[in-house]
Structure formats: structure tokens, C-alpha cells
Amino acid sequence: MPSTTTTDVCIIGAGLVGGLMAYELTRQGMQVTLLESGPRHDPSTRGTYMQEVLSGETAGGVAWASNWPRRDVYRSVGSIRYPLNVLRAKGVGGSTLHWGGEALRFIASDFEMHSRYGVADDWPVTYEEIEPYYVRAEREMGVAGADDNPFASHRSADFPLPAFPFSVGDKIMQPTLDRMDIPMHAVPWARNSQPYDGRPACAAFATCGKYRICPISAQYTSEGHIARAEQTGNLTLIAEAQVRRLFTNNNHRVTHAVYTDTNLVDHQIRARLFVVATHCVETPRLLLLSENNNFPQGMANGSGQVGKRFMERPAIAYSGRIPKEIFTHRIGFHTAESHRYVDQPDRADRAAFKLSFGTSGGADPASIAAGSGKWGDSLAEDVSAAFGDNVRVTASFEQLPDERNSISLDPTIQDAFGDPAPRVDLNYFDYEYAGFNNGEQICREILESLKVESFADSRDMGFAGHPMGTCRMGDDPANSVVDRDLKAHELSNLFLVGSSVFVTGSSLQPSLTIGALALRASDHIIAQARQPRAFSKV
Amino acid sequence: MINRRGILIAGGAGITAAGSGAIVGVAGGWQLRQYLSNRATPFLDYNQPGGILTKPDLSTMTNLGHTVSASKSLAPDAFWHEFINQVTKYQNGYLDLYGRLAALLNDSAQNLQRSKFTQMSRNQCDAVLRELLDTYSGSESQARRLEAFRTTRLVSSLRELVIGPMLQHYYRSSYGWRVVGYSAHPGIPQPHLLAYTEIMKRT
Numbered sequence: 001m002p003s004t005t006t007t008d009v010c011i012i013g014a015g016l017v018g019g020l021m022a023y024e025l026t027r028q029g030m031q032v033t034l035l036e037s038g039p040r041h042d043p044s045t046r047g048t049y050m051q052e053v054l055s056g057e058t059a060g061g062v063a064w065a066s067n068w069p070r071r072d073v074y075r076s077v078g079s080i081r082y083p084l085n086v087l088r089a090k091g092v093g094g095s096t097l098h099w100g101g102e103a104l105r106f107i108a109s110d111f112e113m114h115s116r117y118g119v120a121d122d123w124p125v126t127y128e129e130i131e132p133y134y135v136r137a138e139r140e141m142g143v144a145g146a147d148d149n150p151f152a153s154h155r156s157a158d159f160p161l162p163a164f165p166f167s168v169g170d171k172i173m174q175p176t177l178d179r180m181d182i183p184m185h186a187v188p189w190a191r192n193s194q195p196y197d198g199r200p201a202c203a204a205f206a207t208c209g210k211y212r213i214c215p216i217s218a219q220y221t222s223e224g225h226i227a228r229a230e231q232t233g234n235l236t237l238i239a240e241a242q243v244r245r246l247f248t249n250n251n252h253r254v255t256h257a258v259y260t261d262t263n264l265v266d267h268q269i270r271a272r273l274f275v276v277a278t279h280c281v282e283t284p285r286l287l288l289l290s291e292n293n294n295f296p297q298g299m300a301n302g303s304g305q306v307g308k309r310f311m312e313r314p315a316i317a318y319s320g321r322i323p324k325e326i327f328t329h330r331i332g333f334h335t336a337e338s339h340r341y342v343d344q345p346d347r348a349d350r351a352a353f354k355l356s357f358g359t360s361g362g363a364d365p366a367s368i369a370a371g372s373g374k375w376g377d378s379l380a381e382d383v384s385a386a387f388g389d390n391v392r393v394t395a396s397f398e399q400l401p402d403e404r405n406s407i408s409l410d411p412t413i414q415d416a417f418g419d420p421a422p423r424v425d426l427n428y429f430d431y432e433y434a435g436f437n438n439g440e441q442i443c444r445e446i447l448e449s450l451k452v453e454s455f456a457d458s459r460d461m462g463f464a465g466h467p468m469g470t471c472r473m474g475d476d477p478a479n480s481v482v483d484r485d486l487k488a489h490e491l492s493n494l495f496l497v498g499s500s501v502f503v504t505g506s507s508l509q510p511s512l513t514i515g516a517l518a519l520r521a522s523d524h525i526i527a528q529a530r531q532p533r534a535f536s537k538v
Numbered sequence: 539m540i541n542r543r544g545i546l547i548a549g550g551a552g553i554t555a556a557g558s559g560a561i562v563g564v565a566g567g568w569q570l571r572q573y574l575s576n577r578a579t580p581f582l583d584y585n586q587p588g589g590i591l592t593k594p595d596l597s598t599m600t601n602l603g604h605t606v607s608a609s610k611s612l613a614p615d616a617f618w619h620e621f622i623n624q625v626t627k628y629q630n631g632y633l634d635l636y637g638r639l640a641a642l643l644n645d646s647a648q649n650l651q652r653s654k655f656t657q658m659s660r661n662q663c664d665a666v667l668r669e670l671l672d673t674y675s676g677s678e679s680q681a682r683r684l685e686a687f688r689t690t691r692l693v694s695s696l697r698e699l700v701i702g703p704m705l706q707h708y709y710r711s712s713y714g715w716r717v718v719g720y721s722a723h724p725g726i727p728q729p730h731l732l733a734y735t736e737i738m739k740r741t
Binding site: 054055056206207327329330366368369370375377379380384387388 | 605606607608609610611660664667701702705706707708709710711714715717718719720723724
């Protein structure tokens, strides 16, 4: 007999969205139950995690690896192999546990790709409508930045924290890039450049980029918002709770969610309102798994768009060595970018891209030693020679939404609970490859101008690990899953929040836009909750 | 500290399951190649329990750690003792492997230098390692050249399961970072925490 809990709002997924919304709703007095499939990590042990990854104790340097691989099985079937479990973190904090921390706004044209360039579709909301929520998200997450980006869209408020200064390597590269009319500017990071919000300033442990660990919580995770929501007394957090189905009544309302705990015991959560915030793979998967007589194609899937138009941020990186000491590995993140190419006139024909300049990385001594076949002083000479003068230029692209890219239920693979595993089908097409050719040429020109030695491209067209799409928003229920307020068209009390609702992607990172949408959805829910018979009609 | 999972990851890439060796019969070429290939594959016998090496064997393997390190940044014996003890104690098979490798190193040292591995100079130890490892590359023809063919798998285990993880451990440590001019992992500010902006001023 499953246990039953009743609450005002059930939020599924304790990542960026779950943390922000739980905080916003609980401080308005709503009773919220927050369900998370992964475990809760104690932030006070983050220093130990760092020591473990530095010493090689933690598998592949990944502190956030799945704690239950059978739960997290998947299949990647597209031409782009997609290592899902490397790209997602299940745990309280979700992807903010292992994110890079880059907190960029999209630009205005990202929301209007059809109007401006005749490709894809416009979002049902504009940059100007989202802008106030960008301001709030930057404040909630503590974004350090500077208003020095000539390619950014307008902002109505300053960054809450000053930007991180350019690195030594940035300063070496800057004159060359200026001559090429590729202006460098600061990078907005959700990482404290000064003490902020009860968290210390970054002390440059240099483990945030490669190892995804900040031992002192200078980098934002949503754990802080979740802790504050708990302090209101209105939040119940349940970790290691895999939500497997949503159930509806005949009035097109979600009545309850069923989750299974690690002892394989089922539980019910009944709520007035449900928010699904489990990213772009598990959100459509849960909806597809929750098909019933009223929703034979899957819940909220009358349009057939659930799981469709999966997107990434394709990326390529080029590196080389310059005969100068640039103090690599002193910091874990890059401090300069150029958005020179994020919105070019040819965007109708080829993907826009962003340039990042990495002067803090390159192979570390252990990585150089790993493949050498040498030892002793001979190896030490190689390590010394190969270390410390590496510069990298990364181009990350936008990807157009395409129905051929999708998340679906795999017909053969089942997870630990016997449910069909997610099947990821990701491919790049002409638009992305045209952008790739352009970006590659620019990257090569930059490195040639810098007179680098040992030029190397790190890989073919890869990706940045920023999934988007699969439950897109729109005004027309015939071709979208949620409306402009992120409520499912077909259900009166189901909200889908996160990058799954993105209509188009961007060459810029999605996290701040996710945060802004979460705050906007919270405002809508709070306003609606005050109305009589709230969430009772489709 | 190192845990069992880390050891598996560090050394696991080349491990094959026990009992996978093919049988040479009147053999076609492919069977012989398969046999030789299996013989040259690193092997760990998981049925052998974990534990602590004898003092002489621990000294031998510690000397191996010093030999593969950079001479300008040697770690103390205790650094290697901790690593070796953690590996052999908590991971089945490694105590047996390390013990057999200690014997192999001493046998080779005796043959080459008429001495124990622990009593040789760094250059002599290096020569022993070179004799063992340079001969073996994993290819069929070179494997055949090994005089003591039965040691092929043990030698490849030395390279893949012991020296590889030793180098990873060393180059992740402050001793390894000193090789490239830092006093520790550069992200661990020395001697006390410094804000990022302070660090940038200094560089």
C-alpha cells in the first residue's frame, strides 16, 4: 500500500528550477514538496570531494557520477553520440552541482529567429518580457559580470557583482584579437568575485572547470535556495525519489504523482499543482510514460511535440602553444569571450557561434603522463615541455530545432524499475555544419595570428552539454506543449519549466534563461493561486 | 587516501577477465596471434585476497615509485608506502601482483646488475626497467622475442596496472606539480587562501 502525501505544489526535480521555484513559492506560504531522483550531497564535504578528484580517487574525476547506473540507463542512437550520464547530475542541486557556472543572457534575436531570419519559430515571449527576470536571476544566482559586451542586448540593471579580471593569457591574446576586430569582453559567471549571499569569494582553487567542484561554494548551486526554502518550514524535500508516473482525472487535472524510493517502494504525492523540472530528457520521458486513456500519446502531448526538437550547443575547440608563460591551471575557468559572431546577417543560412578564449587549461601533468609511455626524468622533461603554454579557442554554436532530433522511449532498454529508458537521437544538419565551417575558419585565423605552435583541433563537432527543447512553448496548442506561462496546454495544473520549453536554442549558455523562466513561472503561479478556483480550468 | 573505486578506475583499463586465454592447437595463424595477444594482456587475479606487502617487497615497490618519478622532485618513502598499502590492501589481486612484480624486479636486477633492486642507483634501476619494458610493446613479434615468454603478461601488468597508476598518483600530487613549477595543485593556494583577484595581481 503506497504512502500518500498531500501538498499545495509538487515540484519534480531539485535543480536550478526546482531550487528557485521552491524558494519563491514557499516564502509566499505555499506548502511545497520537492522530489529529486538523486541523493543529497552535504555541501560541507565539498572540500573532501575536491581532494578525491585531485588525487584520482573519484571515477574519471567526476564527483557527480550516477549513484545508481541501472536507474539511469539510456540509449544514444543519433549520429552524435550523447553520453547522457556525463552531461547530467542527479542530486539535490541537479545540474548546478556540476555546471560550469557561466550565466549569460540570450540576446533579443534568439527569441525571434523566424521574424528576423525566416528559420525555426519565434518564442511566444520576447527578450524585453524576460529581461526583468534576467535581472532577478542574476541577483538570485550572484552573477559577476561587466557591461562591456558590445554584442549583448540591453540590460536594465548592473550585474550584482563586478566581473573577474582578464587572465594573464587573455592579456597576451587581446592585442591580436583587437587587430582582428574581435573584441574581448568579460564573462558573466555565477561565481562570487566578492563575498555575496553568505558565500565567500572565489579563491581560485581551479577545480570548477575540469572537475566541477567548488570546495568553498563560491560558485552558485541551487542548494542554497533549497536550504532557504526549508527554513520557511514550508518545504518537504524528498531525495532519491524517482517519479515514474503522473495521473490525471477526467477534468484534465493531474491528481497525483507516483515515485519509487531506493527500496523500490511506491509513494503517492497529491497536490493542487505540479511542476515538472527534470530537464530535457526526463521531462518528456515522464510525460510519455504517463500516457492514459485521456492522453493516449502521452500526457500533454496532443500536439505530438513532446520529446521533439531536442537541441544542443554544438562546439569545437582548437588549441596551440605559444612561447610565453601564461600560468595555466591557476584558475578553473576562462575570463574572456567574444560574442562578435552570435548574431550575424547570414544567420538565416548558418549557425551563429560564440568564441571563448581558454588560457587557464590545457593538459595537466597527470594527463600528459598518462599517454606518454615514458617514466622518470625522460617523462618529466616531456611533461615540463608540454605544460603551461597552451591557449585554446572554443566556438560554440546554436542548433536549429529539428523534429529528427528527439527524446523518446526506448523499445528495448528498461531501467531499474522496468520502465523504458530514454532514447536520445541527436544529429547535426546543414545549418549547423555551415556554421561549423565558418567558426572553424575564424578559430584557425585567430591561432595563426597568435603564431601558435602544435596547432590541434580537439575533436570533430562535439557539444557543450546544454540540452534544450523537447517540450516547446507556444501560443498554438496544435504545435506546442506549454503556453507562454509554461502551463501545459491540455492540463490545468501542470507546469513544465526549464530548457525543455525553449523554442530555439542559442550559441549562448542556457542556464540564466532557465533561471529567468523559473522566476517568471513562479510569479505566474503565485498570482494565479490568489484567484478563486485557481488551476481548475484548462 | 585512495578508495577501491579509484584504484579500479586507475588500473582498470587494461584488465581482462580470468581464464580468457585461447588454446594453441595445431593452430592457424589467427589462433596463435590470439594466444600471443592474450598472453600479452595485463592480468589481475581477483581471487587473490588483499593485504599488506612484506617489508622487502614494499621497499622494492617503493623504489619503483622513486624510479618512475622525476629526480628533481622525489616524494618521501611514506608517500609511496601509503599509496602501495592502500592499493594492495583494498583491492583483490594487487597484493599478489605487487609481490610477483617485486620478485621480477629483483630477479632482473640480479641478472643485469648482480644486485637487489633496492640497493641499486637510480640509473641502474632505470636500466632494469628499460630492459623489462622496452622489450615488450605488446605486439606479437616483440612478444616472441622475450626470452622469458611466461613473463610477458606480468611485464604488461607492470606497465599498465602498476606504473601507470603510480604515475597518475605522482603527477596529481604536489610532487608532480613541482615538476612544472607549481608548489602544489595550482588551485590550492599556498600557504593560505587568497582571493582570485589577489592571485591575478600576483601573476
